[in-house]
Amino acid sequence: MAKSETSAQAPHPLTLIPGPVEFTDEVLAAMATPSQSHVSPQFVEVFGDALALLRQLFMNTDKRAQTFAIAGAGTLGWDFVASNLVEPGEDALVLHTGYFADSFADCIATYGGKPTQLKAPIGDVVTLDAITNTLKQKKFKIVTITHVDTSTGVLSDIKSIAALVRAISPETLVIVDGVCSVGVEEIRFDEWDLDLVLTAPQKAIGVPAGLSIFIASGRALDVFRARKAPPASYYASFAKWLPIMQSYEANKPSYFSTPPVQNIHALLASLKQILAVPLADRFAAHARMSDRIKSTIASYGLKQVAIREGYQANGMTAVYLPEGVALSDLLPRIAKRGIVLAGGLHKEIATKYFRIGHMGVSVTDEDREDFDKALAAIKESLAEAGYAI
Amino acid sequence: MAKSETSAQAPHPLTLIPGPVEFTDEVLAAMATPSQSHVSPQFVEVFGDALALLRQLFMNTDKRAQTFAIAGAGTLGWDFVASNLVEPGEDALVLHTGYFADSFADCIATYGGKPTQLKAPIGDVVTLDAITNTLKQKKFKIVTITHVDTSTGVLSDIKSIAALVRAISPETLVIVDGVCSVGVEEIRFDEWDLDLVLTAPQKAIGVPAGLSIFIASGRALDVFRARKAPPASYYASFAKWLPIMQSYEANKPSYFSTPPVQNIHALLASLKQILAVPLADRFAAHARMSDRIKSTIASYGLKQVAIREGYQANGMTAVYLPEGVALSDLLPRIAKRGIVLAGGLHKEIATKYFRIGHMGVSVTDEDREDFDKALAAIKESLAEAGYAI
Numbered sequence: 001m002a003k004s005e006t007s008a009q010a011p012h013p014l015t016l017i018p019g020p021v022e023f024t025d026e027v028l029a030a031m032a033t034p035s036q037s038h039v040s041p042q043f044v045e046v047f048g049d050a051l052a053l054l055r056q057l058f059m060n061t062d063k064r065a066q067t068f069a070i071a072g073a074g075t076l077g078w079d080f081v082a083s084n085l086v087e088p089g090e091d092a093l094v095l096h097t098g099y100f101a102d103s104f105a106d107c108i109a110t111y112g113g114k115p116t117q118l119k120a121p122i123g124d125v126v127t128l129d130a131i132t133n134t135l136k137q138k139k140f141k142i143v144t145i146t147h148v149d150t151s152t153g154v155l156s157d158i159k160s161i162a163a164l165v166r167a168i169s170p171e172t173l174v175i176v177d178g179v180c181s182v183g184v185e186e187i188r189f190d191e192w193d194l195d196l197v198l199t200a201p202q203k204a205i206g207v208p209a210g211l212s213i214f215i216a217s218g219r220a221l222d223v224f225r226a227r228k229a230p231p232a233s234y235y236a237s238f239a240k241w242l243p244i245m246q247s248y249e250a251n252k253p254s255y256f257s258t259p260p261v262q263n264i265h266a267l268l269a270s271l272k273q274i275l276a277v278p279l280a281d282r283f284a285a286h287a288r289m290s291d292r293i294k295s296t297i298a299s300y301g302l303k304q305v306a307i308r309e310g311y312q313a314n315g316m317t318a319v320y321l322p323e324g325v326a327l328s329d330l331l332p333r334i335a336k337r338g339i340v341l342a343g344g345l346h347k348e349i350a351t352k353y354f355r356i357g358h359m360g361v362s363v364t365d366e367d368r369e370d371f372d373k374a375l376a377a378i379k380e381s382l383a384e385a386g387y388a389i
Numbered sequence: 390m391a392k393s394e395t396s397a398q399a400p401h402p403l404t405l406i407p408g409p410v411e412f413t414d415e416v417l418a419a420m421a422t423p424s425q426s427h428v429s430p431q432f433v434e435v436f437g438d439a440l441a442l443l444r445q446l447f448m449n450t451d452k453r454a455q456t457f458a459i460a461g462a463g464t465l466g467w468d469f470v471a472s473n474l475v476e477p478g479e480d481a482l483v484l485h486t487g488y489f490a491d492s493f494a495d496c497i498a499t500y501g502g503k504p505t506q507l508k509a510p511i512g513d514v515v516t517l518d519a520i521t522n523t524l525k526q527k528k529f530k531i532v533t534i535t536h537v538d539t540s541t542g543v544l545s546d547i548k549s550i551a552a553l554v555r556a557i558s559p560e561t562l563v564i565v566d567g568v569c570s571v572g573v574e575e576i577r578f579d580e581w582d583l584d585l586v587l588t589a590p591q592k593a594i595g596v597p598a599g600l601s602i603f604i605a606s607g608r609a610l611d612v613f614r615a616r617k618a619p620p621a622s623y624y625a626s627f628a629k630w631l632p633i634m635q636s637y638e639a640n641k642p643s644y645f646s647t648p649p650v651q652n653i654h655a656l657l658a659s660l661k662q663i664l665a666v667p668l669a670d671r672f673a674a675h676a677r678m679s680d681r682i683k684s685t686i687a688s689y690g691l692k693q694v695a696i697r698e699g700y701q702a703n704g705m706t707a708v709y710l711p712e713g714v715a716l717s718d719l720l721p722r723i724a725k726r727g728i729v730l731a732g733g734l735h736k737e738i739a740t741k742y743f744r745i746g747h748m749g750v751s752v753t754d755e756d757r758e759d760f761d762k763a764l765a766a767i768k769e770s771l772a773e774a775g776y777a778i
Contacts, residue, residue, distance in 0.1 A: 009423040010423060012423040012424070012425070013429075015424040015425060015426055017426055019647065020424050020425070020426065020427065020647070020650060021424060022423075022424045023423065023424050028421040028422075028423065029421065031420040031421050031651055032417040032418065032420050032421040033417075034398040034399060034401040034411075034412065034417065035401070035404040035409050035410060035411045035412050035597075036401070036404060036409070037404055037406055037409065037729050037731070038409065038598070039731075040402075040729060071460065071461050071462045071465075071598065071599050071600075072460050072461050072462075072465070072624065073460045073624070073646040073647055073648075073649070074646065074647065075623075075624055075645070075646035075647075076460075076461070076624045076646075078623060078624075079622065079623050079624045079625075082623065106623065107623040107624075110619065110620070110621070110622065110623040110626070111623070200647065202647060208424075208649065208650060208651040208652075209427070209460065209647045209648065209649045209650060209651075210460050210599045210649030210651070210652050211460075230499065231499070232499070232621075233468065233499065233622055233625075234464075234467060234468050234471065234495065234496040234499040234500070235461065235462070235464055235465045235467070235468045235496075235624075235625065236468075236622075236624065237499070255734070256464070257462045257463065257464035257465075258408065258409070258462055258463065258464075258589065258591060258598045259462075259598065260462070260597065260598045260599030260652075261409060261597060261598055262420055262597040262598075262599070263597075263599050263649075263652075340426050340429060342426070342428075345644070
């Protein structure tokens with residue numbers, strides 16, 4: 001990557017939270033694309049290319065699957081799942097590793113599904129044994145996994161869970177909430193036989209918030225096509241959007257609702273940058289940076305919220321505050337040093353920890369030295385707040 | 390307004406369709422705002438200011454009402470109405486002046502409401518007598534009006550219809566689809582006693598697509614609060630978003646789903662430009678340009694789709710092709726001259742007409758001469774296509 005991606009940007013605090021992340025100049029320039037008709041040949045090509053590159057990001061080549069990019073947010077991805085893949089009264093198994101599983105379950109219930117939550121202790125994952133036992137008790141239409149829970153930094157082993165589900169309950173759809181994982185954690189959509197992975201642009205994809213992005217498998221789309229009830233949402237209906245995505249990817253315009261032209265341009269710009277290097281290298285770079293941050297944090301005597309080695313996110317770190325240091329004291333001290341970190345989100349421990357996001361250009365462009373600055377700011381601020389390292 | 394708003398933009402065809410419209414440099418620069426945390430004091434202020442200025446755009450001062458700006462699209466506004474203000478089995482009266490009423494009715498039915506459509510002939514409005522008769526037949530929870538139907542350019546008299554509904558059925562909520570009207574047609578939300586006006590940014594608000602924007606009255610919010618069933622959508626739930634909007638407007642961050650930071654910056658930039666001159670002046674400028682375009686089109690011997698004088702949109706014109714000229718021949722000729730116009734959208738007549746959008750900076754900055762160029766391009770292209778004016 002070029003040396004100074006942010007050279008064209010106005011001076012601003014470094015946003016090192018688990019999304020939105022820092023953006024490259026090219027992505028921000030694409031956000032400022034002059035007006036373009038949403039059905040113009042120019043835009044049709046851009047949208048089609050973005051959908052095709054999303055397949056590469058998900059390591060998908062099976063054309064029965066379809067990628068989607070729709071004006072909205074990561075949250076809207078839950079509506080797509082709950083209103084198209086679950087019918088009223090059907091059971092959904094929600095694996096809980098933090099805040100976001102509660103919300104996903106709430107969404108499923110909104111559309112008439114019956115969520116059963118399998119909860120891990122805070123900072124831990126649900127065991128394969130627990131999943132096995134639950135799957136044997138009854139038939140679930142879907143199983144949802146939060147790949148990385150942004151509230152805790154817990155990383156779930158979606159490959160093993162997907163294999164387990166397929167072995168015990170072959171028809172159950174495997175749904176991955178990849179909001180804080182797509183672009184930083186390995187996801188082999190076809191090879192791991194996943195059914196839907198949803199995400200948002202403002203994390204490891206490196207594009208401003210404003211899109212709901214997902215890929216649905218041929219199996220998932222067949223389940224949708226076999227629905228007895230019509231989709232339970234209008235805006236989040238596969239029936240409305242599937243033909244639109246197929247059409248744009250086939251280089252033909254089509255209309256249901258005006259797509260966010262500039263956000264799609266930005267998505268394409270970022271996907272081109274991401275896919276210019278092998279994905280394995282990208283994941284390795286994030287893993288190295290994550291290791292460095294986690295070991296430095298440990299050297300400060302601080303503990304992670306995600307307690308189990310091997311089940312810690314590579315794109316973020318959730319860190320318990322030391323005794324006697326308040327969040328409301330520490331974060332402003334770090335902010336004064338030009339670094340924006342995030343507070344806690346998991347409601348049971350929200351005031352007891354802070355979060356560092358390490359995704360995207362701040363990681364891949366080491367010349368920026370974003371995390372040298374951030375780790376120094378954390379260390380100095382802790383000292384100022386009275387914590388001796 | 391400054392003389393050359395597009396000076397910083399790369400050369401591009403003029404997009405003169407009924408949305409997306411041309412954007413000002415300031416709006417595009419705001420789209421490229423460097424990363425910012427969605428809960429940072431800087432962004433909280435921007436979001437709060439945008440929500441407050443939206444009130445001005447809707448001529449609202451009653452604080453029981455609330456403005457909303459949410460990642461999505463104009464279409465998503467229908468989901469907000471249908472899933473929060475109508476309960477399963479309740480009746481909705483949908484006034485039909487083109488393509489978009491069919492879609493709104495489809496959305497209402499998706500969430501269990503019972504839409505009754507009152508259809509005008511193509512190009513005409515529903516009469517007040519017809520509305521009166523229908524309202525007297527049964528109790529409707531809501532009446533929906535497409536202020537300007539983007540498929541036909543028909544302008545409905547929402548002030549008179551709202552007064553009629555209030556007189557005959559005081560509890561019925563008056564819902565205005567203002568996607569192609571907010572920012573160009575007069576809308577006095579408080580004074581006309583409206584209950585919800587929804588819109589999208591890429592038309593007369595002059596901001597790239599990617600937001601669902603609306604205002605809901607105190608009465609509408611009370612109806613929502615009195616629901617027996619929970620909201621029928623998750624992402625489009627007032628229960629989720631109302632506290633968020635109230636919080637940001639009160640200058641406090643709050644989280645349900647990450648807002649589209651850059652799009653909100655762009656919204657604020659445009660609202661500041663719009664509200665720098667009195668709204669009455671803005672509406673008058675659009676009316677003058679609309680008159681000029683419509684009379685020029687008439688002087689070419691062409692007819693509008695919107696047949697009734699006084700019920701023609703001020704922000705767009707839908708024009709029937711002359712005998713012997715095909716849309717697929719004419720639009721490319723106009724495009725070769727650097728002007729992008731839109732084809733037809735109303736399915737019964739889609740190939741028989743084209744549409745010109747005249748909203749935003751292309752209208753308010755006469756020095757751009759966008760419509761001198763467009764009208765000349767239309768005239769020349771018609772001649773080239775064999776139509777003698």
